Amino acid sequence: MSALLSVQSLHVQYGAVHAVRGIDLDVREGEIIALLGANGAGKSSTLNALVGLAPASQGKIVFRGQDVTGSAPERFAALGMTLSPEGRRVFGTLSVRENLLMGAYSMRDKPAVKTAWERVFDLFPILRERREQFAGTLSGGQQQMLAVGRALMSNPRLLLLDEPSLGLAPKIVEQIFELITVLRKQGVTMVVVEQNVSMALEVADRGYVLANGRIAASGTAAQLRNSQTLQAAYLGAD
Amino acid sequence: MDLFLQQTVNAFALGGTYALLALGLAMVFSTMGLINFAHGELMTIAGYILMACGLAGVPFALSVPLAICAAVIAAVAMERIAFRPVRNASGATMLVTSFAVSMILQVLFQNFISARSQAVLLPQVLSESVRFGGLVIGVNKIAAIATTIVMLIFLDRFMKHHRVGIAMRAAAEDFSVARLMGIRANTVIAGAFALSGFLAGVAAVLWVSQRASVDPLMGFTPVLKAFIAAILGGLGSLRGAVAGGFLLGFIEIYLAAYLPQGMQEFRDPIALCLVVLVLIFRPNGLIPSPALKAEKV
Structure with a gap:
């Protein structure tokens, strides 16, 4: 099976900071991939580089057979790759409805937009209820749902989730992971960056462990659960 | 009482013009962080x-x-020409660029048109006035107030209901995430400039219709005032710009009307002191911009 996304020796550099130092990864259609690692390991930089928000100083990113290295961020929604960013970053002064409308900004196909609205409101009935409320007044869990809902409005083939459970109550975290399994059934391919390693490996098919901007280990979720490298990567040992 | 009402009408007319100019500045600032001093030009x-x-008899x-x-x-x-190349530069670089644009245009006006003030032919009706009870109100004042109201309603509807307007609000809050949605940076920024030009054009018509003349430095004073208004309202906040514009208009007109004769020369410094006083109590302006989340010590 050919890869939906393939990344070859990706480097990300912000001035003097070399956040990602040569990463290779493949994502196949229908998979859930977990990106794991300690703070500052380069997980978020990798996701941001995939959608053009961080500069890829070297390497190659191929999505659906197209070389998208160095493309502007505004191109990716239309190509079918979206990111639900770390810290949710919903538009607080826009209503829930306007946030979702912005999620569908790149879509020209009217019936598809209508289906997207229904899908998001079915997944998150609370967003339907609060659609005229300012996003800034939602609870953290609801904002996370809005951030994911907004990313789903463009019907992505590949959804990148950056720390979807960060700062949320345990009960909400469970809901988020349930959501990931529901989305998988709907055929959405996902790359998930998570601090919550055990839950991430429960839903993921495969995972990559990052340390100091490099891949320290990779394999199926079952392999990684038993691996020493995973613990080492979090404890910061080499 | 009549004098007070009369001055209130004047304050609305002047404040409305400041509000339109301040809105133009705020729109550009909120999307790209540029304070455009060439707005006056x-x-x-x-x-x-x-x-x-x-x-030409048009x-x-x-x-x-x-x-x-x-x-x-x-x-x-x-x-397109001056600001796109410095889009990702620091605020200071963009500010200096806008000063350069402003000065280049002023010099061009001075050399190719005239350094002196030129008369503008206006329709007779603008210099007439209408009597409401004991009030005598100039047609140009009524036109200014009516135009301001129409413009504010139009802008409010555009920013709330048009997809580009909503995208501009989204981009003002979080530009990177807006780009992720497929909102093109160029569209939003060019849109903000086009709207700010529209507002400056309307403000110019109102300004000229009070004065019937134009000179190379005509835009400088009103835009400086509008800049103060935008800061008074909360830099980058659109509602704040409107509020700041009106408040500054009111302060100036009431000071001109009620300050004793001997103190009239100190009108502008007193007005600015009042602005500073407001800012001491509300350091982020009357209606702070939503994008302003950073806490300052």
């Missing part, structure tokens, strides 16, 4: 078009839209 360009149309009803169009085109051209 957009007004001057519109003023010269009014002058030229008057000389009817006023046609010269107004022409002047506004010229300001829009000039604003978009300014962004």
Whole structure:
């Protein structure tokens, strides 16, 4: 099976900071991939580089057979790759409805937009209820749902989730992971960056462990659960 | 009482013009972090078009839209030529660029048009006045107030209901995430400049219709005032710009009306002291911008 996304020796550099130092990864259609690692390991930089928000100083990113290295961020929604960013970053002064409308900004196909609205409101009935409320007044869990809902409005083939459970109550975290399994059934391919390693490996098919901007280990979720490298990567040992 | 009402009408007319200018500054600032001091030259360009149309015998009803169009085109051209290359530079770099644009245009006006003030032919009706009970109100004041109201309603609807307007609000709050949604940075920024040019054009028509003349530095003072208004309201906040514009207009007009004769010369410093006083109590302005989340010590 050919890869939906393939990344070859990706480097990300912000001035003097070399956040990602040569990463290779493949994502196949229908998979859930977990990106794991300690703070500052380069997980978020990798996701941001995939959608053009961080500069890829070297390497190659191929999505659906197209070389998208160095493309502007505004191109990716239309190509079918979206990111639900770390810290949710919903538009607080826009209503829930306007946030979702912005999620569908790149879509020209009217019936598809209508289906997207229904899908998001079915997944998150609370967003339907609060659609005229300012996003800034939602609870953290609801904002996370809005951030994911907004990313789903463009019907992505590949959804990148950056720390979807960060700062949320345990009960909400469970809901988020349930959501990931529901989305998988709907055929959405996902790359998930998570601090919550055990839950991430429960839903993921495969995972990559990052340390100091490099891949320290990779394999199926079952392999990684038993691996020493995973613990080492979090404890910061080499 | 009549004097007070009379001055209130004047304050609305002047404050409305400041509000339109401050809105234009706030729109550009909120999308790209640029304080565009060349905004005043957009007004001057519109003023010269009014002058030229008057000389060529073009009817006023046609010269107004022409002047506004010229300001829009000039604003978009300014962004394309001068500001796009420095888009990702620091705020200071962009500020200096805007000063350069402003000065280049002023020198061009001085050398190719005239360094002196030029008369603008206006329709007779603008200099007439209407009597409401004991009040005598100039038609130009009524036109200014009515135009401001129409413009504010139009902008409010555009920013709330049009997809580009909503995208501009989204981009003002979080530009990177807006780009992720497929909102093109160029569209939002060019849109903000076009709207700011439109507002400057309208403000220029209102400004010129109070004065019937145009000179190379015409835009400088009103835009400086609008800049103060934008800060008073909360830099980058659109509602704040409107509030700040009106408040500054009220302060200036009431000071001019009620300050004792001997203190009239200190009107502007006193007005600025009042502005500073407001800012001491509300350091982020009357209605702070939502994008302003960073806490300052």
